[in-house]
Amino acid sequence: MSAVLAGNQLTKTYGSTTALAGVDIEVHGRESLAIMGPSGSGKSTLLHTLAGIIRPDGGQVLLRGERIDNLGEERLSALRRKRFGFVFQFGQLLPELPAEENVALPLMLEGMPRRKAVKQARRWFEPLGLDGLELRRPGQLSGGQAQRVAIARALVIEPDVVFADEPTGALDQTTGTEVIRLLTTVTRDQGASLVMVTHDADVAAHCDRILQVRDGRIGVHSPYTSA
Template sequence: MSDILTATGVDLSYGKQLAVRDAHLSVAPGEVVAITGQSGSGKSSLLYCLAGVLPPTRGQVRFEGQALDELTDDEISALRRERFGFVFQYGELLPELTVEENTALPLRLAGQRKKPALAAAGKVLDRLGLSELRERRPGQVSGGQSQRVAVARSLVHQPALVFADEPTGSLDSANADAVLKEFLGLARSQGTAVILVTHDPGIAAQADTHYTMADGVLGPRGAA
């Protein structure tokens, strides 16, 4: 099958600082791609370009054949909302919403009514063993639990591709491993591709494909 995401010759500069240089990358449907590299090597910057959060200074990103730089801001927002999922380092749940409402958020943003959205959220929470936490707010759950909720939220709308930037960064290694296994298991079962940014080579080994990044330069595609 043809790739869903391709980046060709992507540079990203912050003023004079070149954070990403000439990056080439491709992601197949359902593929789990890990990107590792030291702090400051440009992993998050590359992810922002791939997800259409920051426009590359040079080069191009295509999603399902469509160049992101040819889309309007509204079209990019809709793409991010409907076809992409995101997990960040600290989970970043909305404190005023319950676990269930946080999980349902992508569906609500896509215009789904409350009842079916919460029902779908409940199913994903169930799969991740989080049903008892449905009514709690983020302040009333542990760090590991809140990362699991963030994982549930990133997958609830069955996106084509999830961008995960150090998704287990705030957890100890045993917890990180458990959350990651659940995350990748669920993503694989629904055919969602994942781009997983991590410092940790052990985590990257669970991916299908592995790229390493150093000083803004993304290495060649390799097996994990």
């Protein structure tokens, strides 16, 4: 199976700190991959490098076989907008927009008329258990509901890869489990891959594969068989 996303010999340093020391990584279609590691191990740097947010000092990042780490800032930004989805720990939703407009925003940014974008965004509310919350603003949602809106926003553009950075870090365990289950399931159902950074082994256990990062290097690969 060919990799949707691949990083070859990725290196990145911040001053005297080595965040990535020659990392090789492949993410396959419909696969969910958890990146774990202690604080400062380089796991977020790896995620940001794969997502085209950080440019590596060395190595290459390939999306469906095409190199993306050497693209200009404008094209990288467009790539992130069109082919990647993002779910962060919290605070990614615009507080003044109702939930449905938060989800519709990436479509509108691509030029889709507002009415059509909102209509398309609404389709995600029922499968994610958000029915009836379309007009609530982020401040009127619980933490779990807000994360599910963020998942909808990440998936509404039908991305190749969804990147999640500690997506359950601000949630209690029960809500976190519920959110991570939805994230992995819906992402797979959409045919997208998931790359997730987490420090929580229980959360990582929901993914097909776990990568341990330590001192900028890939440690143990822990393959899980998805149910």
